[in-house]
Amino acid sequence: MSEPNFDAIFSAIETKKPHLISLLAEAVAIPSVSAEPERRPDIVRMVEWVKKHLEQLGATCELAQPGDQQLSAGSTIPLPPILLGKLGCDPKKKTLLVYAHLDVQPASREDGWHTEPFTLTEKDGKLFGRGSTDDKFCLEGMEESGSEGLEETLKARKDSFLSDVSFTCISDNYWLGTTKPCLTYGLRGICYFTVEVAGPTQDLHSGIYGGTLYEPMSDLVWVLSQLLSKDGQIMIPGLADHVAPLTETEREMYAKMDFDHDEYAKHINTTKLLKATKEETLMARMRYPSLSVHGIEGAFHGAGAKTVIPCKVTGKFSIRLVPDMKPKVIDELVVKHLNELWAQRGSPNRFNPISDPVLITASTTPTCFSAKHLKIQLFGATAFHSGPAWLADPHGPNFQAGARAIKRVYGVEPDYTREGGSIPVTLTFQELTGAPVMLLPIGANDDMAHSQNEKINVTNLVKGTKTLAAYILELAKA
Amino acid sequence: MSEPNFDAIFSAIETKKPHLISLLAEAVAIPSVSAEPERRPDIVRMVEWVKKHLEQLGATCELAQPGDQQLSAGSTIPLPPILLGKLGCDPKKKTLLVYAHLDVQPASREDGWHTEPFTLTEKDGKLFGRGSTDDKFCLEGMEESGSEGLEETLKARKDSFLSDVSFTCISDNYWLGTTKPCLTYGLRGICYFTVEVAGPTQDLHSGIYGGTLYEPMSDLVWVLSQLLSKDGQIMIPGLADHVAPLTETEREMYAKMDFDHDEYAKHINTTKLLKATKEETLMARMRYPSLSVHGIEGAFHGAGAKTVIPCKVTGKFSIRLVPDMKPKVIDELVVKHLNELWAQRGSPNRFNPISDPVLITASTTPTCFSAKHLKIQLFGATAFHSGPAWLADPHGPNFQAGARAIKRVYGVEPDYTREGGSIPVTLTFQELTGAPVMLLPIGANDDMAHSQNEKINVTNLVKGTKTLAAYILELAKA
Numbered sequence: 001m002s003e004p005n006f007d008a009i010f011s012a013i014e015t016k017k018p019h020l021i022s023l024l025a026e027a028v029a030i031p032s033v034s035a036e037p038e039r040r041p042d043i044v045r046m047v048e049w050v051k052k053h054l055e056q057l058g059a060t061c062e063l064a065q066p067g068d069q070q071l072s073a074g075s076t077i078p079l080p081p082i083l084l085g086k087l088g089c090d091p092k093k094k095t096l097l098v099y100a101h102l103d104v105q106p107a108s109r110e111d112g113w114h115t116e117p118f119t120l121t122e123k124d125g126k127l128f129g130r131g132s133t134d135d136k137f138c139l140e141g142m143e144e145s146g147s148e149g150l151e152e153t154l155k156a157r158k159d160s161f162l163s164d165v166s167f168t169c170i171s172d173n174y175w176l177g178t179t180k181p182c183l184t185y186g187l188r189g190i191c192y193f194t195v196e197v198a199g200p201t202q203d204l205h206s207g208i209y210g211g212t213l214y215e216p217m218s219d220l221v222w223v224l225s226q227l228l229s230k231d232g233q234i235m236i237p238g239l240a241d242h243v244a245p246l247t248e249t250e251r252e253m254y255a256k257m258d259f260d261h262d263e264y265a266k267h268i269n270t271t272k273l274l275k276a277t278k279e280e281t282l283m284a285r286m287r288y289p290s291l292s293v294h295g296i297e298g299a300f301h302g303a304g305a306k307t308v309i310p311c312k313v314t315g316k317f318s319i320r321l322v323p324d325m326k327p328k329v330i331d332e333l334v335v336k337h338l339n340e341l342w343a344q345r346g347s348p349n350r351f352n353p354i355s356d357p358v359l360i361t362a363s364t365t366p367t368c369f370s371a372k373h374l375k376i377q378l379f380g381a382t383a384f385h386s387g388p389a390w391l392a393d394p395h396g397p398n399f400q401a402g403a404r405a406i407k408r409v410y411g412v413e414p415d416y417t418r419e420g421g422s423i424p425v426t427l428t429f430q431e432l433t434g435a436p437v438m439l440l441p442i443g444a445n446d447d448m449a450h451s452q453n454e455k456i457n458v459t460n461l462v463k464g465t466k467t468l469a470a471y472i473l474e475l476a477k478a
Numbered sequence: 479m480s481e482p483n484f485d486a487i488f489s490a491i492e493t494k495k496p497h498l499i500s501l502l503a504e505a506v507a508i509p510s511v512s513a514e515p516e517r518r519p520d521i522v523r524m525v526e527w528v529k530k531h532l533e534q535l536g537a538t539c540e541l542a543q544p545g546d547q548q549l550s551a552g553s554t555i556p557l558p559p560i561l562l563g564k565l566g567c568d569p570k571k572k573t574l575l576v577y578a579h580l581d582v583q584p585a586s587r588e589d590g591w592h593t594e595p596f597t598l599t600e601k602d603g604k605l606f607g608r609g610s611t612d613d614k615f616c617l618e619g620m621e622e623s624g625s626e627g628l629e630e631t632l633k634a635r636k637d638s639f640l641s642d643v644s645f646t647c648i649s650d651n652y653w654l655g656t657t658k659p660c661l662t663y664g665l666r667g668i669c670y671f672t673v674e675v676a677g678p679t680q681d682l683h684s685g686i687y688g689g690t691l692y693e694p695m696s697d698l699v700w701v702l703s704q705l706l707s708k709d710g711q712i713m714i715p716g717l718a719d720h721v722a723p724l725t726e727t728e729r730e731m732y733a734k735m736d737f738d739h740d741e742y743a744k745h746i747n748t749t750k751l752l753k754a755t756k757e758e759t760l761m762a763r764m765r766y767p768s769l770s771v772h773g774i775e776g777a778f779h780g781a782g783a784k785t786v787i788p789c790k791v792t793g794k795f796s797i798r799l800v801p802d803m804k805p806k807v808i809d810e811l812v813v814k815h816l817n818e819l820w821a822q823r824g825s826p827n828r829f830n831p832i833s834d835p836v837l838i839t840a841s842t843t844p845t846c847f848s849a850k851h852l853k854i855q856l857f858g859a860t861a862f863h864s865g866p867a868w869l870a871d872p873h874g875p876n877f878q879a880g881a882r883a884i885k886r887v888y889g890v891e892p893d894y895t896r897e898g899g900s901i902p903v904t905l906t907f908q909e910l911t912g913a914p915v916m917l918l919p920i921g922a923n924d925d926m927a928h929s930q931n932e933k934i935n936v937t938n939l940v941k942g943t944k945t946l947a948a949y950i951l952e953l954a955k956a
Contacts, residue, residue: 205927
């Protein structure tokens with residue numbers, strides 16, 4: 001096989017910049033919010049939009065129907081279809097599975113957006129819009145769907161659609177900083193917990209009843225206050241024993257990474273981070289567990305003053321998992337600790353600690369690039385409860401191809417990072433295909449995925465497209 | 479003055495029972511919810527309805543316009559008019575000021591009501607409906623209005639409308655149990671606090687950032703956990719020094735009260751109350767302060783799982799005040815304690831403890847009874863920030879008249895109670911008129927004011943009307 005003409009491809013992509021932006025604008029304009037059932041038709045529209053574009057590229061597409069989604073109100077609505085695409089079918093070639101997602105987080109102007117979230121708006125070289133960086137930025141196609149049903153859909157196709165996958169690439173995370181690209185070889189997992197404290201049958205007037213009863217809210221804030229020390233250490237006995245020990249080689253990697261500790265502190269608007277050094281902060285994000293308290297259901301949460309004693313309150317927190325923490329073992333440790341705290345508390349209220357009570361919706365999409373050197377499979381959509389961490393070998397052929405692509409486009413060696421967040425489908429792919437998975441992020445760390453004023457830089461969009469193209473070409477050579 | 483014919487009056491009231499119930503049904507059908515701006519026209523309608531009834535009784539009415547209400551969204555709407563009524567104007571007679579309120583708490587079927595909340599529904603001798611017991615139950619008139627502006631309206635009329643008030647009667651609280659009537663000579667006051675902890679400029683993804691920063695939510699739940707011991711003791715240093723000492727006479731009063739400790743525990747659905755004995759529980763409600771944590775603004779509060787790190791969270795709690803606690807002093811003690819806790823915590827987040835940040839809306843109404851023995855003044859509406867406790871002498875002529883009325887209707891001596899809740903306008907009346915105030919409750923303690931399935935018993939409605947009539951007649955004799 002002859003060496004591909006990288007320069008010609010890069011210059012073709014450069015020429016297509018306005019087209020790339022207008023495609024992204026079309027995609028952003030479809031408010032495919034998976035958390036809002038009333039937006040479900042928009043997700044279906046998004047899927048159809050992607051399918052059309054894939055078929056124009058010559059892909060053969062299938063829409064898998066994963067069934068119904070159970071809503072918390074007790075009703076059900078159909079899950080959006082899962083789009084599975086194939087481009088090329090030469091059995092002599094390797095198969096690359098490309099994967100991202102097209103559903104987005106909710107967004108509205110009132111949340112603090114400076115522009116309309118579902119109108120792609122360019123300003124100072126940045127493209128603002130919900131989904132611009134998470135995850136609608138790819139060249140040709142992307143597709144969104146709710147959450148549930150992907151794993152089943154994939155398992156059912158283990159020996160067909162997935163049988164000849166040689167590599168998987170997922171582009172759904174971010175650089176460490178704003179200038180240097182990276183490849184990602186690890187993800188933290190997650191266990192989600194709710195702690196319910198129930199007392200009176202209904203809310204009570206704090207004037208009439210206050211002082212006579214054990215109030216569920218006081219019990220709950222105390223329990224939640226006993227999970228972390230004031231310097232952010234997780235206070236679950238035994239949990240630290242399950243964290244893989246740090247090796248010297250690994251420690252050196254953190255020292256070399258392009259990461260500005262002070263800039264990071266400024267970015268999150270604090271005068272003091274939990275950790276004192278760059279290396280410790282990187283390790284806290286990448287290779288150690290963390291615990292966050294997210295909120296309380298059932299208590300007064302509005303503005304102003306209300307004097308009710310809530311009768312039943314439910315605290316929510318989650319723990320990010322790292323190797324070698326197993327979700328089931330961690331669940332047990334946490335529930336044991338919660339029950340011990342409760343015994344200490346001595347309250348007559350009813351206590352119910354639950355691990356992973358609900359689905360945490362994740363989402364996925366096919367991304368596609370029209371390289372003829374590889375047979376490419378495309379598709380999307382998943383759901384997950386808790387999930388374990390993921391750790392890959394950053395020295396295999398998949399990562400080598402990614403690194404060469406980055407070198408070609410950016411002229412530098414990438415950092416090798418691990419991501420603090422969780423993309424559980426990564427593990428599903430690895431397990432079902434038995435082939436290596438790589439995360440190849442395109443966006444910068446200030447893109448504000450999941451938050452207000454999400455954006456992607458025009459340069460990231462264009463260079464990212466070149467990188468994905470070069471990666472496929474490099475992989476074909478491997 | 480000849481002895482009034484109590485029997486004839488009681489039997490006239492008995493005959494009018496269907497009329498009483500139909501009046502109450504008309505009043506309940508007007509959804510005069512003061513917390514919902516869109517219901518404001520319903521409050522005006524309620525005021526007009528009462529005014530019409532008062533004028534039919536011969537009262538001279540004035541509608542005072544207290545100005546505008548500032549809504550949290552930044553807009554304003556007009557406060558409802560305050561109705562001031564006079565019935566009789568013989569300067570040789572004493573003047574009784576009768577006071578209650580007509581605005582109600584929000585209510586909707588979905589909250590767990592078994593009947594339509596704004597349709598009075600009779601079942602097993604109980605009249606269910608929002609406002610049935612709080613506070614639309616009086617015979618002839620009642621009026622509702624939002625909150626703000628009453629105090630100013632009253633102050634401006636200190637030397638006119640209020641100049642010759644000899645006694646005040648407010649019927650806006652409840653019996654201790656379900657069978658024995660009481661007169662109430664004390665109320666707890668309230669101080670309301672918010673504690674804001676602010677960190678990042680916007681919400682963060684707990685996967686990407688978790689483990690590196692001091693999370694505001696962890697700081698806040700810890701601060702809130704340090705306000706009460708696990709057995710419900712307030713942990714604000716110095717606060718207990720401001721509580722008036724218990725006297726032996728007072729202790730004996732609690733021992734004599736008609737109150738079933740086990741029944742109370744069952745009523746609030748607990749196997750263990752904070753206090754072990756009837757007397758201690760009564761004192762905890764009536765003569766000791768209490769602290770309740772109401773909720774958190776800014777954190778995740780919905781159903782399901784969300785993995786965000788909230789950037790700014792605001793805890794809400796209040797303390798019920800008793801003699802001799804002065805709100806200003808208590809505010810200072812609490813804010814000092816919060817700041818000390820914060821110094822201990824050592825977090826770089828921004829901490830802002832505020833006392834009494836917002837108006838707590840209260841509400842009032844005129845109630846009227848057409849006795850000719852007294853000149854009666856009628857009216858309603860107030861607003862308050864925090865308010866101190868109130869304590870009256872239960873042995874003066876106002877209480878004696880109330881006790882004789884109860885004896886006539888129920889055949890028993892009333893209990894003399896203090897109420898755990900706050901009705902700050904009580905103090906306003908006492909201060910502006912210089913005359914004694916008495917609380918004369920009509921409803922039973924299971925009437926569920928402010929909660930789902932609020933009701934008043936038919937017997938309480940009828941006997942309460944008789945009691946109010948007898949009270950006015952007894953007061954005229956005093």
